[in-house]
Amino acid sequence: MSSKKTFIVLEGVEGSGKSTQSLLLSERLTLEGKSNLLVREPGSTNTGEKIRNLILQGTELNPLSELFLFSAARSELIQNEILPALNANSVVVCDRYIYSSIAYQGHAKGLDLNVISEINSITTSQLHPDLVFLLDIEPEISFKRKKSDPKDRFEKESMEFHNQVRKGYLSLAKSNPEVWNIIDGQKSSEEIREIIWQKVSESIR
Numbered sequence: 001m002s003s004k005k006t007f008i009v010l011e012g013v014e015g016s017g018k019s020t021q022s023l024l025l026s027e028r029l030t031l032e033g034k035s036n037l038l039v040r041e042p043g044s045t046n047t048g049e050k051i052r053n054l055i056l057q058g059t060e061l062n063p064l065s066e067l068f069l070f071s072a073a074r075s076e077l078i079q080n081e082i083l084p085a086l087n088a089n090s091v092v093v094c095d096r097y098i099y100s101s102i103a104y105q106g107h108a109k110g111l112d113l114n115v116i117s118e119i120n121s122i123t124t125s126q127l128h129p130d131l132v133f134l135l136d137i138e139p140e141i142s143f144k145r146k147k148s149d150p151k152d153r154f155e156k157e158s159m160e161f162h163n164q165v166r167k168g169y170l171s172l173a174k175s176n177p178e179v180w181n182i183i184d185g186q187k188s189s190e191e192i193r194e195i196i197w198q199k200v201s202e203s204i205r
């Protein structure tokens with residue numbers, strides 16, 4: 001396989017299956033002899049994991065503070081993990097990225113999308129993924145299959161909130177179909193894995 005740099009992002013509402021699919025993709029890349037790095041947001045660095053606990057388990061935060069904290073974790077991840085891996089020609093698989101900030105802090109919590117866009121561009125220095133997979137599913141369905149208890153801050157939000165997140169993702173996906181792939185999250189895990197692999201293998205060929 002070639003040494004083209006490839007940055008892949010998976011997005012979706014809670015319980016959409018993106019963490020499972022991120023792992024399956026990373027395993028498949030390894031199996032095919034392609035070096036890769038699997039990371040998640042927020043987290044995957046020492047500071048990022050601390051920020052993750054602060055956001056998900058800590059006291060109430062306003063949406064702007066949330067945006068800054070997610071962005072700080074993202075900056076740590078990009079500088080310390082993602083860029084070095086891409087520079088070493090590894091494929092990077094990232095479970096959530098800037099689109100989570102747009103969907104959650106923007107579409108669902110009402111923060112100005114221009115503010116988010118500004119902060120995102122500062123945080124990422126315009127590092128954009130080559131491929132984004134949206135595992136699209138109605139939150140009413142995805143929540144039924146999510147067993148995690150106790151719930152984190154976002155899992156406790158209303159169905160209305162999660163429906164706004166989903167709508168946010170769909171509008172992002174539709175505005176950039178070159179990069180985004182919408183996958184029906186109700187398909188079986190095997191089917192989704194194959195759809196993703198087909199696209200990824202074309203892209204890294």
Ligand code: TYD
Nearest residue numbers: 013014015041042070096100101104105154
């Ligand atoms: P996580 O447990 O990783 O969610 P999931 O298991 O569904 O991947 O928790 C991350 C939570 O943080 C999730 O509810 C989405 C939210 N989030 C934001 O609100 N904004 C962001 O920028 C990011 C990266 C995550």
